[in-house]
Amino acid sequence: MSIMQAIRTFFFYLLLGTSSLLWCTLSFFVAPFMPFPMRYRFINVYWCRCALWLTRVFLNINVRVTGQENVPQIPCVILSNHQSTWETFFLSQHFSPLSQVLKRELLYMPFFGWAMAMLRPIAIDRGNPKAALKHVAKRGDELLKDGVWVLIFPEGTRVPYGQVGKFSRGGTALAVNAELPILPIAHNAGKFWPKTGWAKTPGTIDVVIGEPMYAEGTGPRAIAALNDRAAAWNEATQRALGSPGAPAASAESAAV
Template identity: 80%
Template sequence: MSTLQALRIFFFYLLLGTSSLLWCTLSFFIAPFLSFPARYRFINVYWCRCALWLTRHILNIQVKITGAEHVPSQPCVILSNHQSTWETFFLSAYFQPLSQVLKKELLYVPFFGWAMAMLRPIAIDRDNPKAALKEVAAKGDRLLKDGVWVLIFPEGTRVPFGQIGKFTRSGSALAVNAELPVLPIAHNAGKYWPKEGWGKRAGVIEVIIGEPMYAEGSGPRAIAALNDRYAKWNEDMQRSMGSLPVTAHVDTESVA
């Protein structure tokens, strides 16, 4: 890594951390008095856009979106692979309002967690997988009925660029039970914003949005089939972006 790039990364994190602290503190005092859509924009959309602006102009990490025309007018379940923090910023700003699964411990972090708690997240206990799955199903269904996008990372955790994790069925189950499609998304963010460490590389992140996928029928078989279709689609898109070698599958344990 060059000295110039190291300085860029240092200033990026300095500005990102400072903006996060200031914005979460401001949100804590203002957001409770706003309606949920306005609150979501104030807390999440504006700050995530700030983070993406810093990413573009300081780190020189751009984005190319393919398939934006496939986004349905009615919110549904978004399934995306998970490689870095970048896609969390991007998807939170691109789809609004949006809720996602997170560890409940994050809600106890002063100011940051308190601000997140006002965004109707699906907070789960990862040490209790059965209870976590029930929470995703119950709260996710309520959110969808209220017109909120629900983001699920089926791999459950960030997986290094060039690999694919095991895709769990919670997102597909949520969509099938709500009689809604899943919106498939694939990206290669980990190539420029790696899972591990502070290093970043300049470049263009590719984001592919596929056509909504509908289940054929209902019940466990339909859920499994829909999940398999997304997993196959995601792998095909990863290969089309040059993200995968000939064999690239790793298992990750998760509940969402």
């Protein structure tokens, strides 16, 4: 990373952290009095757009979206690969209101966690996978019925660019049980915003929104088949975007 890029990255993180602290503090005092859709826009959409603006201006990282016409009118379960923090910013402001699975401990962080708690997240205990899976199913179904998008990263954690993680079945199980489709999304954010380190590479992140996928039937077999289709589509799309990734592992039953 060049000296100029290092300087730009420093100011990016400085402004990102400052804006986060100020916005979360303001939200803590203002947002509780807003109805949920307005509260979500105030806390998450506006700040995430600010974060993406800082990303464009200081890091020169842009985005190109294809497949927007595939987004259904009714909120459903979004399945996306996970490579960096960038896609969390992007998806949180692109689909509104949206809930996602996160570690319960994050909600205990002063101001940031308190603001997140007002966004109706699906907070889980990763130390208890079986209980976490049940909570995702129960809480996710409630949110979908309330017209809230549910974002699931089926790989469970950030995976380096060029690799594809195992897809757990929690997201597809939630969609099948709610009689809704999954909306598959693939991107190459990790190419420009790596999983680890501070260095960022200027460029254009490609985000591909696929056609909604419906299960063929119900029950465990239908869930597994849908999950395999989603994983195969994601791998193929990442390859089409230029990722040198290894073949995706077969989908296995695992905790979210």
